[in-house]
Amino acid sequence: MSRKYLIAGNWKMNTTPSESVDLITEISSLVGQQSQVQVCVCPPFTSLHKASSLVEQSQVQLGAQNMSAEPSGAYTGEISAEMLRDLYVNYVILGHSERRQYFGETNESINLKVLAAVQNNLKPIYCIGETLVEREENRTLDIVKAQVIEGLANFPLTEVENLVLAYEPVWAIGTGKTATDEMAQEVHAYVRGLLTDLFGDIPGSSIRILYGGSMKPENASGLLSQPDVDGGLIGGASLNAKSFCSIVDSAIDK
Numbered sequence: 001m002s003r004k005y006l007i008a009g010n011w012k013m014n015t016t017p018s019e020s021v022d023l024i025t026e027i028s029s030l031v032g033q034q035s036q037v038q039v040c041v042c043p044p045f046t047s048l049h050k051a052s053s054l055v056e057q058s059q060v061q062l063g064a065q066n067m068s069a070e071p072s073g074a075y076t077g078e079i080s081a082e083m084l085r086d087l088y089v090n091y092v093i094l095g096h097s098e099r100r101q102y103f104g105e106t107n108e109s110i111n112l113k114v115l116a117a118v119q120n121n122l123k124p125i126y127c128i129g130e131t132l133v134e135r136e137e138n139r140t141l142d143i144v145k146a147q148v149i150e151g152l153a154n155f156p157l158t159e160v161e162n163l164v165l166a167y168e169p170v171w172a173i174g175t176g177k178t179a180t181d182e183m184a185q186e187v188h189a190y191v192r193g194l195l196t197d198l199f200g201d202i203p204g205s206s207i208r209i210l211y212g213g214s215m216k217p218e219n220a221s222g223l224l225s226q227p228d229v230d231g232g233l234i235g236g237a238s239l240n241a242k243s244f245c246s247i248v249d250s251a252i253d254k
């Protein structure tokens, strides 16, 4: 089953709208017209409006970093799926470990967002991954199993082609510590098995599973060579156009 690599940049709470314009302009020009690898950037909400007009003519797609599960109404400070679609947003990162850790998100609450995303033609990038303590207690596979099963409950088979997962070991995010190629592949293969159990062999094999956690130009090639690693969700290194696009180049070379 051939899966197109996706390299997605999670800019987190960085860049003003005008800084986002500069960064997207540089990334778009470095990415050029290649279409072998899909590229997506996820700036803060406040940059999406300017960003949407910039990416129109480019191979770079737009993603958001979160959204509400609710369609509209009295939810002060929230952003709906429809608002994102109106800005030509394609992807939405859901269940990032920082949202689980600091904003109380759970597999159950994230599940509602995942379902709302696909109902509104947004592609969820659903993040899963274990903490350091969970890894040290040999609970990694149990944790990701619960995240996959509970976070994807009631996910419609007809939307599987729009689903992306990102395995992000929490201990590797923003720490400079990366999972070894073998550690990443072990969890990705396990998650692939869960997805084929849930959706069937062919649909499960078509879902992309990204790796995230201190991915950078120096380690991207090894990680992207693993059979079940279908791209990267990049934090820190996505804020520098050259570093980010060097990871895109590593994926093009595969």
Ligand code: PEP
Pocket: 010, 168, 172, 173, 174, 175, 176, 212, 213, 214, 215, 233, 234, 235, 236, 237
């Ligand atoms: C992330 O936040 O999704 C991430 C992977 O961050 P970093 O690349 O900085 O570890």
